[in-house]
Every structure is written in C-alpha cells, then in structure tokens.
Amino acid sequence: MDSNISYFFWDLLNYLINGLTQGSIYALVALGYTMVFGIIKLINFAHGEFFMIGAFIGYYCILSGMPFALAMPVAMIGSGIVAVIIERIVYRPIRHAGRIPALITALGISLFFQYAGQMIIGADPKAFPASIENKTYQFGEVYLSTSQILIVTSSIVLMLFLYWLVNFTKMGKAMRATSYNMKAAELMGIDTNKIISFTFFVGAAFAGAAGVLVGLHYGTVDPMMGMIPGLKAFVAAVLGGIGIIPGAVLGGLVLGVAENLVVGFWMATYRDAIAFTILIIILLFKPAGLLGVNRREKV
Amino acid sequence: MNPIMETQAITMRFGGLVAVNEFSMKIGANDLIGLIGPNGAGKTTIFNMITGHYLPSDGKILFNGESISGKEPAVITQGGIARTFQNIRLFKDLSVLDNIRIAGHSRLKYGLASSIFRTKAFHEEENKLRAEALELLKIMKLEHRVDSLAKNLPYGEQRRLEIARALATHPKLLLLDEPAAGMNPNETKELTGLIRWVRDHFKIAVLLIEHDMKLVMEVCESIYVVDHGELIAHGGPKDIQNNPKVIEAYLGTTEV
Amino acid sequence: MDYFLYLTQMCGIFIILAVGLNLINGMCGQFSLGHAGFWAIGAYTSAAFTVFVAPPLPGFIVLFFGCIIGFITAGIAGLIIGVPCLRLKGDYLAIATLGFGEIIRIVIMNMNSVGGPRGFTGIPQLSNLFWVYLWVVITIVVIANIVRGTHGRAIISIREDEIAAESMGINTFRYKTLAFCVGAGFAGVAGALFSHTTQFISPTNFTFMWSVIILLMIILGGMGSITGAIVGAIILTILPELLRFFGETVSQWRMVIYSIILILLMMIRPTGLFGKHEFNPLKFLKLGGKS
Numbered sequence: 128m129d130s131n132i133s134y135f136f137w138d139l140l141n142y143l144i145n146g147l148t149q150g151s152i153y154a155l156v157a158l159g160y161t162m163v164f165g166i167i168k169l170i171n172f173a174h175g176e177f178f179m180i181g182a183f184i185g186y187y188c189i190l191s192g193m194p195f196a197l198a199m200p201v202a203m204i205g206s207g208i209v210a211v212i213i214e215r216i217v218y219r220p221i222r223h224a225g226r227i228p229a230l231i232t233a234l235g236i237s238l239f240f241q242y243a244g245q246m247i248i249g250a251d252p253k254a255f256p257a258s259i260e261n262k263t264y265q266f267g268e269v270y271l272s273t274s275q276i277l278i279v280t281s282s283i284v285l286m287l288f289l290y291w292l293v294n295f296t297k298m299g300k301a302m303r304a305t306s307y308n309m310k311a312a313e314l315m316g317i318d319t320n321k322i323i324s325f326t327f328f329v330g331a332a333f334a335g336a337a338g339v340l341v342g343l344h345y346g347t348v349d350p351m352m353g354m355i356p357g358l359k360a361f362v363a364a365v366l367g368g369i370g371i372i373p374g375a376v377l378g379g380l381v382l383g384v385a386e387n388l389v390v391g392f393w394m395a396t397y398r399d400a401i402a403f404t405i406l407i408i409i410l411l412f413k414p415a416g417l418l419g420v421n422r423r424e425k426v
Numbered sequence: 427m428n429p430i431m432e433t434q435a436i437t438m439r440f441g442g443l444v445a446v447n448e449f450s451m452k453i454g455a456n457d458l459i460g461l462i463g464p465n466g467a468g469k470t471t472i473f474n475m476i477t478g479h480y481l482p483s484d485g486k487i488l489f490n491g492e493s494i495s496g497k498e499p500a501v502i503t504q505g506g507i508a509r510t511f512q513n514i515r516l517f518k519d520l521s522v523l524d525n526i527r528i529a530g531h532s533r534l535k536y537g538l539a540s541s542i543f544r545t546k547a548f549h550e551e552e553n554k555l556r557a558e559a560l561e562l563l564k565i566m567k568l569e570h571r572v573d574s575l576a577k578n579l580p581y582g583e584q585r586r587l588e589i590a591r592a593l594a595t596h597p598k599l600l601l602l603d604e605p606a607a608g609m610n611p612n613e614t615k616e617l618t619g620l621i622r623w624v625r626d627h628f629k630i631a632v633l634l635i636e637h638d639m640k641l642v643m644e645v646c647e648s649i650y651v652v653d654h655g656e657l658i659a660h661g662g663p664k665d666i667q668n669n670p671k672v673i674e675a676y677l678g679t680t681e682v
Numbered sequence: 683m684d685y686f687l688y689l690t691q692m693c694g695i696f697i698i699l700a701v702g703l704n705l706i707n708g709m710c711g712q713f714s715l716g717h718a719g720f721w722a723i724g725a726y727t728s729a730a731f732t733v734f735v736a737p738p739l740p741g742f743i744v745l746f747f748g749c750i751i752g753f754i755t756a757g758i759a760g761l762i763i764g765v766p767c768l769r770l771k772g773d774y775l776a777i778a779t780l781g782f783g784e785i786i787r788i789v790i791m792n793m794n795s796v797g798g799p800r801g802f803t804g805i806p807q808l809s810n811l812f813w814v815y816l817w818v819v820i821t822i823v824v825i826a827n828i829v830r831g832t833h834g835r836a837i838i839s840i841r842e843d844e845i846a847a848e849s850m851g852i853n854t855f856r857y858k859t860l861a862f863c864v865g866a867g868f869a870g871v872a873g874a875l876f877s878h879t880t881q882f883i884s885p886t887n888f889t890f891m892w893s894v895i896i897l898l899m900i901i902l903g904g905m906g907s908i909t910g911a912i913v914g915a916i917i918l919t920i921l922p923e924l925l926r927f928f929g930e931t932v933s934q935w936r937m938v939i940y941s942i943i944l945i946l947l948m949m950i951r952p953t954g955l956f957g958k959h960e961f962n963p964l965k966f967l968k969l970g971g972k973s
Contacts, residue, residue: 217949220949224948224952226772226773227713229948230713230773231897231901232949234894234944235941235942235944235948236945237941238894238941238944239938239941239942239945242941246934246938358777361777365774396792399784399788400788403781403782406777407778407781407782410767410770410774410778411766411769414770414774477849479845479848498853499845499849500849500851500852500853500854501853503848503849503851504851508849511846511849515846516843516846517842517843517846518842519842519958520838520839520842527832528835528836528839528847528852531835531851531852532850532852536831538833538860540831541827541828541831541832542824542827543827551832552831555832591850595850595851
C-alpha cells in the first residue's frame with residue numbers, strides 16, 4: 128500500500144475511535160435531555176450541570192480515598208439526587224406556567240450552578256486523580272487507552288440497562304405511558320409526579336457518569352465544564368430526534384465522530400462550530416431529527 | 427350562478443390516516459351552508475384546508491374562480507375568507523378594540539415610516555380604522571366593552587367578538603367553527619338570529635360547522651353531512667333530517 | 683472619565699439594548715438569546731470605521747456615522763440570522779439564536795485585524811452623555827411609535843396567538859423578521875456608543891452571559907413593556923455598583939444573585955414589574971390619554 132493511503136487509513140481509525148469515545152459521552156448526556164423532554168416537553172437547559180456535578184462528586188470521592196469503581200456509582204446517584212431536588216422545588220411548581228418561563232427557569236438554574244460552583248470551589252480547573260492504571264494499547268498504528276475502553280464499555284452497559292429499564296420493566300412502561308399522554312397515564316393510576324422525578328434521576332445519573340468518565344479521561348474538572356458539552360449533547364439529542372431514546376445515542380455518536388473527523392482532517396479551531404452548524408442545519412431542514420416524525424400543531 | 431368557493435374532491439392524508447376523502451362542495455356568494463357530522467368526521471380539517479392551515483393531499487380549492495390550495499393562511503384571509511375557531515382564539519390580553527383593529531391591519535396603507543414619524547397619513551388611516559372598528563362593535567352590540575380585555579368578557583360575548591373580529595377583515599366568505607359551543611339555549615337563539623343577520627347585512631356567504639341541530643336546521647339553507655371524512659348526504663334541512671344515512675351516522679344502527 | 687458619568691452612560695446604552703430586545707422577546711414573543719451578538723457587531727463595525735476609515739471630521743459626526751453603520755450592519759445580521767431562525771419556535775429558536783450569538787463572537791475572536799482575543803484598543807472617546815441619551819430618546823420614540831401603530835399591533839398579535847394572527851391576514855414571518863431586525867439594529871447602535879465610551883472592546887464583553895443579563899433586564903421589568911425594559915435596564919446597571927457597598931465578596935457573587943433572581947421571578951412573578959403594561963403618565967394622573 129502507498130504510505131500516504133496507509134497513514135490516512137490509520138489516522139481514520141484513530142479519529143473514529145476518538146469519535147466513538149467522545150460520541151459515547153455525548154450520547155450519555157443526550158439521553159438525559161431526551162428523556163426529560165419526552166416526558167414533560169421541557170428542554171432542561173441545566174442538564175449540562177448534572178454532568179459537572181457528577182464529575183465533582185467523583186472527584187471528591189476519589190480524593191477521599193474511594194476506589195474508582197465505587198466513586199462512579201456514588202457520583203451517579205449523587206447527581207440524580209440533586210436533579211430530583213431541583214425538579215421538586217423549582218421545576219414542578221412552574222410546570223404549568225408555559226414553555227418560556229420553564230426555559231428561563233432552567234437557564235437560571237444552569238447559571239446558578241456554574242457561578243455558585245465558581246465561587247465555592249474556585250474557577251480554576253482541578254486535576255482529576257489518576258485512579259485507574261491508564262495503559263495504552265497499540266494495534267498497528269491504532270492507539271487505544273484504558274480510559275477510552277472504559278468510556279465505551281460503561282456507555283454500552285448503561286445504554287443496555289436503559290433499554291431493559293424502558294422496555295421490560297413496569298417502571299419503564301409507566302415512563303412510556305406518561306410520555307405519550309400524561310393525563311391518560313394519570314387516569315390509569317400512574318403517579319406521574321413520581322415517574323417524572325425518576326426520569327430526572329436517571330437522566331442526571333447518566334450525565335453524572337459521563338462527567339466522571341470525562342474527568343478521568345481528560346484529567347481535569349472545573350465548574351464551567353458542563354456548559355459546552357451540555358450544549359453539544361443537546362444538539363446530539365435534537366440531531367437524533369428529541370424525545371426519542373435511540374435518537375440520543377445515534378445523535379451522540381454521529382456528533383462525536385463528525386467532530387473528530389473535522390478536527391483531524393481539517394482544523395481544530397472549528398471544533399465547537401461543528402455542533403452549532405449541525406444544529407442549525409437540522410433545525411432548518413429536519414427539526415424532528417434523524418429518527419423523528421414531523422408533528423403538526425393542531426389548529 | 428357561479429359559486430364563490432368550491433372544493434373539488436379534496437383529500438387530506440396524515441401519514442396513513444385519510445381524514446378527508448374526496449370532499450366536494452360549492453358555496454354561492456350569498457349562501458348560508460351547514461357542515462355537520464359526528465365528532466372526528468373531518469369537519470374542522472376541511473375548514474383548515476380551505477383557510478390554508480393544511481395543504482390538501484389531493485384535489486383543488488377554488489375561490490372566486492382562482493385556485494387557493496397551498497396558499498398561506500394570511501394570503502387567503504386577505505383574499506376574502508375569514509374564520510372563527512372551535513376553541514376561541516381571541517387575543518386575550520389585548521382590548522376588544524385592539525382585537526378588531528388588528529383584523530383591519532392588512533387593509534391599512536401607511537408604511538413603517540409613517541408610523542414612526544406620525545405623519546398625516548398615519549393619523550387619517552388610524553382614525554378611519556378606529557371609527558370603522560367602533561361602528562362594527564356597535565352593530566355587534568359590543569361597544570360597551572371597547573376597552574375591556576378580551577379575556578374578561580363573558581363567554582357569549584367572547585364568541586360574538588370572535589365573529590366580529592372575523593368580519594373586520596371584510597371577508598366575502600365567513601367560516602364559523604362551532605360558534606354555539608358551550609352556549610345555553612337563550613344564547614343559541616340569539617346566535618341564530620345573529621348569523622342570519624350577518625349574512626344579510628354584510629351580503630356574504632357563511633359556512634357553518636355546528637353540532638347544535640336546532641341551530642343548523644333553522645339557519646342553514648343547505649347542509650353537507652360528512653362521516654369518517656366522506657360526504658354522505660347533501661340537501662336542505664328537511665331532506666337531511668329524514669335521511670337514513672345521516673341518522674345512522676349519528677345514532678348508529680341496531681344491527682350487530 | 684468621572685465614574686458617575688460613566689455609569690450613567692452605561693445605563694443609557696443598556697436601556698437601548700433592553701428596549702430593542704423587548705421588541706423581539708416581549709412584544710413579538712420570539713425568544714432570542716443572541717442579542718449580545720448584535721451588540722458586538724455594532725461595537726466592532728463602528729470602531730473599525732472610526733479607527734481605520736473615518737475622514738478627519740469632527741468627533742460627533744464620526745460617531746453619528748458610526749451609530750448608523752452599527753444600526754445597518756447589525757440590522758442586516760438580524761435579517762441573515764432571522765430568516766432561518768424565525769421559522770423555529772420557542773426553545774428551538776432560543777437555542778438557535780444562542781448558537782448564532784456564539785458564532786459571531788467566535789468569528790470576531792478569530793479576526794486579528796480587530797484585535798482578535800486581545801481586543802480592539804485605541805478607540806477615541808467620541809461618545810458623551812448627550813449623544814448616548816439622544817439615541818436613548820430616538821430608540822424609545824421609534825420603537826414606541828412602531829408599537830402604537832398597526833405594525834406594532836401586528837407584532838403583538840403574533841405573541842398573543844400566532845395562528846389567530848395568521849387568520850387575521852397578518853404575514854407573521856414578515857413581522858417577526860421586522861421586530862428582529864429593528865431590535866438588532868438598535869443593539870448595533872448601543873454597540874457603537876459602547877465602543878466609543880469604553881475605548882476598548884474585546885470578545886469577552888459580548889458573551890452569552892451578557893445576552894442573559896439583558897434578558898434579565900426585560901424579564902425583571904416585564905416582557906412586553908417599554909417602561910419595564912427601561913426600569914429593568916436601570917436597575918441592573920446600578921445593582922452591581924450597589925452590591926459593591928456590601929463588600930468585594932458580595933459583588934463577586936453577582937451572577938449567582940442574578941440567577942436566583944431569575945428563578946424567583948419565574949416562580950413568583952413571571953410578569954415582572956410592569957407586565958405588558960406601560961406607565962402612561964397621562965392615564966396615571968387620570969388626565970385621559972388615548973389607547
């Protein structure tokens with residue numbers, strides 16, 4: 128093989144691996160967006176902060192000596208609990224108020240966590256302890272690190288768990304019913320408030336997991352770390368079809384791969400522009416997303 | 427006589443569901459026509475196709491001889507078709523006067539610059555609009571509510587305001603979507619007289635969706651009956667009342 | 683410059699920003715989160731004009747042209763961004779405008795001709811209290827006169843019920859775009875006045891955080907009220923200075939306090955101080971006043 132082509136081939140594989148890794152992170156966070164939107168038609172602007180909160184819980188746990196295998200579930204649960212608290216005291220009271228007040232409220236919560244985080248913890252990035260022996264495996268010219276494998280396998284495990292939860296459990300059935308028609312679900316005896324809280328919990332737990340994994344992989348955490356990934360995960364959710372769970376996974380992977388291909392083959396400075404560009408294109412041409420169906424407003 | 431509005435075998439499909447199937451109707455320039463049928467029969471869908479909110483999957487809609495299928499709702503209204511809504515869609519936080527004045531917007535001729543610089547043209551047109559609006563409110567017996575917010579009106583007056591607002595666009599065809607919904611017998615009686623009077627006074631055509639059969643039979647000259655998206659009967663009130671297909675559609679049969 | 687003079691000028695600049703955003707978000711009901719982008723465009727184009735292109739004319743003429751250039755360039759940007767975005771509704775429109783606001787800032791950050799990330803220095807101080815407040819008055823009068831005419835009623839009807847507005851013969855897309863471009867244009871004017879007041883601008887002056895602050899001004903004052911936008915702008919320009927009296931730490935918690943105010947407003951009084959109403963001095967004193 129001509130050496131240029133072979134370099135291209137190896138580069139491509141590496142970018143794909145990076146893309147799948149990054150994409151898994153986006154998918155985990157995007158799942159939270161899409162689940163909450165599916166159930167109460169709210170775009171939780173503050174969702175990226177659950178990613179950040181999970182990362183910090185993991186950070187403090189590991190600093191205090193906890194092994195990684197324990198820190199990650201603790202971070203997930205912690206993130207989930209914060210989400211449920213926020214849902215109860217802020218989102219629930221304004222649920223009736225309309226889309227714009229809900230959007231503004233979510234915006235307020237997002238800012239609150241970012242800036243309070245900066246004031247309490249400090250704006251400077253903290254070094255995430257290397258709690259896992261990070262080896263790099265090499266197959267030909269392809270490089271794979273332990274943390275990458277961990278990210279992808281954790282994501283797969285979590286997504287399989289979610290698939291089982293939504294499709295094969297009573298709780299999942301209740302979630303699906305509530306997302307199709309909340310009033311009907313209530314009439315069927317489903318405690319929709321409980322379902323909504325549970326959905327927030329699971330969504331935030333997934334985002335928290337992503338946060339810990341990112342802290343481990345990239346080595347730093349800071350209070351603003353949720354904003355850009357949060358925005359990109361939102362784009363991923365919209366790309367796949369907001370409210371559609373497989374869509375979040377698809378969107379996340381597509382976005383991750385697209386970003387890495389552009390950064391690899393073109394220019395790194397355009398990385399963040401990819402997400403915004405994809406968002407604008409999707410919103411203009413297929414707002415229901417890749418897996419979505421166009422819905423008409425009833426006149 | 428040439429019809430003012432005509433639908434030619436219009437069909438509406440939502441994905442796999444056929445909501446309206448090859449529905450044809452003709453309305454003359456001064457007719458008062460009813461459109462009835464059981465719930466979910468496709469009546470409002472037909473309205474939405476006429477007003478441009480839905481694009482017909484098949485068939486043509488002609489108004490004054492020209493095709494209007496596919497035109498934007500705003501353009502169709504400017505062309506002379508106005509409507510009211512099943513669930514009242516008044517501008518709730520605006521005054522009664524403003525609700526009427528907004529309907530006159532597309533007929534005003536002054537531009538943005540005139541508004542900014544408060545030119546003579548602005549004042550003349552605004553005064554004319556205001557006078558027209560007050561006159562219309564007087565005819566519709568709402569002038570005592572001029573400055574009230576639309577949301578504060580009692581239900582019957584809200585329905586009247588909706589009709590007044592539609593009339594303020596100077597339509598040639600008025601579509602009324604269940605104007606008697608939620609009204610008590612007295613209000614319905616008043617509405618019956620109002621609809622007839624509106625048609626006579628403004629010399630327009632009126633197409634009416636209604637479930638209140640007394641109102642329909644009293645006021646409509648000709649009635650179209652739809653069920654499951656298809657036309658099942660068309661004729662005068664007496665014919666429709668005795669039509670077995672119509673009775674079956676509303677009441678079902680005794681067959682198992 | 684005298685500190686109080688500076689503060690009063692900034693007040694005026696934010697009034698222009700808030701009143702412009704109010705036309706888009708409050709009157710027309712279109713949720714734009716990218717207003718800082720238009721502010722940036724006005725600031726940078728006018729500064730570039732003054733520093734690179736302007737002939738040796740008296741300062742106030744150069745500033746005047748700068749403001750016009752700011753208005754036009756920001757207005758055109760509003761058109762370019764508005765046409766695709768205004769087809770979207772609610773949350774989607776908000777996110778799309780946020781995206782564009784950020785894109786504008788990132789593009790400016792990559793333009794070394796205007797200083798890039800280091801910022802644009804050396805802008806002469808052509809602005810003063812008189813010119814800022816002249817433009818404040820122009821902004822208020824123009825927007826109020828639009829609102830109290832048929833175009834304004836059309837814009838407001840879109841907020842109230844877009845489908846009903848369409849059915850009344852109003853071309854909703856045209857009027858959404860109009861509101862958007864006018865609001866953007868005045869943000870451009872505010873930008874021109876800003877750059878010639880502070881004499882230094884950089885991309886960090888026009889972040890998403892600033893779009894949120896301007897939004898908070900109109901939410902606090904009442905979305906849909908020009909009076910509200912003015913009051914909200916004044917309060918939120920002065921508030922950081924007041925907070926300083928409570929000490930440096932309190933002052934640094936500013937954004938946290940703002941976010942709490944935002945949340946509390948939505949929970950307790952989403953209509954803000956003035957709701958959709960205006961403070962009409964004539965009506966208030968019971969001297970009449972036509973509606």
